[in-house]
Structures are given as C-alpha cells and as structure tokens.
Amino acid sequence: MSKILTTQLIGVLQKIQQNEEDAIEETARLLAQAAIGQGTVYFACFDEMQGVAQNAMFSAEPMAKVALWTADAVITETDRVCIFTRHANDAEAIALAQQLYDAFIPFAAIACELANHDNQLSELAYTYISLNLRGAILPHPTKLGERTVMPSLLAALFVYEAIKLSYDEMLTADEDEEENGIQSPFG
Numbered sequence: 369m370s371k372i373l374t375t376q377l378i379g380v381l382q383k384i385q386q387n388e389e390d391a392i393e394e395t396a397r398l399l400a401q402a403a404i405g406q407g408t409v410y411f412a413c414f415d416e417m418q419g420v421a422q423n424a425m426f427s428a429e430p431m432a433k434v435a436l437w438t439a440d441a442v443i444t445e446t447d448r449v450c451i452f453t454r455h456a457n458d459a460e461a462i463a464l465a466q467q468l469y470d471a472f473i474p475f476a477a478i479a480c481e482l483a484n485h486d487n488q489l490s491e492l493a494y495t496y497i498s499l500n501l502r503g504a505i506l507p508h509p510t511k512l513g514e515r516t517v518m519p520s521l522l523a524a525l526f527v528y529e530a531i532k533l534s535y536d537e538m539l540t541a542d543e544d545e546e547e548n549g550i551q552s553p554f555g
Contacts, residue, residue, distance in 0.1 A: 380519060381526050383500045392527065395476040395495040396534030399448050403433040403539055407446035412437035414461050416521045417452035420528050431532055432539060443468070449475040452528075454520045456481040456489040465492040478527055480520055499523040 399409045411421040411434060424431040435441075437449060449468055453461040456479035465488075468475045474494035480501040483490035490496040501520055 377519060377522065380499075380501065380523055384497075384523060384527060385530070387500060388497045388527070391495055391497045392530045393534055395450070395478075395497060396531045396538060398474055398476055398495055399450060399531065400535050400538040401474075402446060402448040403535070405446050407433070407444070407448060409434045410437040410441060410443060410447060410449045411435070411452065412449055412461070412464055413452040414458050415454055417454060417524055419521050420452045420524050423525060424528060424532075431535065437464075443471070443473055445471075445473060447473065449473065450531075451475060451477040451489070451493070452524050453477070453479050453489070454518075455479060456487045458489075462488055462492075465489055468492075478524060480523075497527055499527065 401407070402409050409431065411424050413419075413421040421436050424434050425436065437443075443449060449464070451461050451464060456477070458479075461477070461479075465475065465477060469492045476495045476497070477489050477493035478497045478499065479487075479489055480499045481487055481490075482498045482500070483496045485491065487496075490498075499520060501518070501523060
C-alpha cells in the first residue's frame with residue numbers, strides 16, 4: 369500500500385508543479401514586496417494548515433520577515449498575507465479575504481479547489497494557488513468505492529517550500545543590489 373501512496377503523492381505534487389508554477393512565482397513576488405519593504409508577511413493558516421505556519425516560523429530554515437496572523441493583528445498596506453486553507457469556502461478564510469480585499473491589501477490564497485467564478489476566495493485573492501485535490505487519493509482497503517488519505521497539508525507544505533525558494537532568491541537578489549548600489553524594483 370505504501371507504494372501506491374507514494375505514486376499517488378508524486379502525482380499530486382507533479383500536478384501542482386505543472387499547473388501552478390506561475391502562480392507560485394507570482395505569490396513569492398507578492399510576499400517579497402513586504403519583506404523587501406518595511407512590511408511583514410503574515411501567514412493565516414486554518415485548521416490542519418497551521419502546520420505550514422509552524423514550519424515557516426520554526427523550521428531549521430524559517431522564512432524571513434514572517435509572522436503568524438491572529439484576529440487582532442494590525443495589517444497595513446506594507447504587509448502581505450498568505451492564506452492557507454483546506455477548502456476555499458472556509459468561513460474564516462473568506463472573512464479575512466474580504467477584509468483584506470476591502471482594505472486594498474494584496475494577499476495570496478492557497479486551497480484545494482480550482483480557481484473559478486464560483487470560488488470566492490480565488491476571486492478576492494491577488495494570487496491563488498490550487499492544491500488540485502478533489503478528495504482523498506487512495507482506495508480504502510476494505511470498502512469498495514471509498515477513498516482515504518487527504519494529503520492537503522503535505523501538498524500545502526510543498527507549495528510553501530516552492531514559494532520560499534523563489535522568495536529567498538528575490539530577497540538575496542535585493543540584498544545583492546543594495547550592496548552594489550542598484551535601486552530595487554520592489555521599493
């Protein structure tokens with residue numbers, strides 16, 4: 369069963385890489401605007417996606433200029449927010465997205481569903497990344513037709529790491545430009 373799991377997970381990650389590469393790059397650029405400027409990158413992670421925020425803040429290589437979003441956080445136009453939620457229709461995620469949208473604060477959103485006109489979160493977000501997960505990925509070993517294993521956190525961590533790679537490159541390039549006296553296009 370572990371070989372089937374591995375094969376299915378590889379498929380999930382490859383699909384994200386193929387379908388969301390541009391959105392991942394755009395998201396990294398969006399978040400880098402805050403880090404290069406005077407802002408903070410807030411991670412608003414709901415339910416199991418809180419694992420992404422924990423990784424961003426406390427891993428061996430934490431993300432620069434990141435903070436955990438809380439309901440009492442004061443977010444300004446120099447800040448950026450990255451919302452991670454399993455489902456794009458999560459009420460808390462939608463409420464935050466609407467608040468940011470109304471305040472003209474660009475933000476990124478990552479959820480399982482595809483971006484479309486019925487997906488309010490994708491419509492509000494400046495950048496949106498789909499985890500391309502419609503449900504569980506493995507047939508249940510004892511019941512016909514049922515599936516098990518919903519790898520939303522694993523897929524979200526993959527997206528986070530892909531964003532962070534580009535984000536770190538942008539911050540390094542900005543530091544190099546500052547050392548050489550070149551004006552950054554970010555601010």
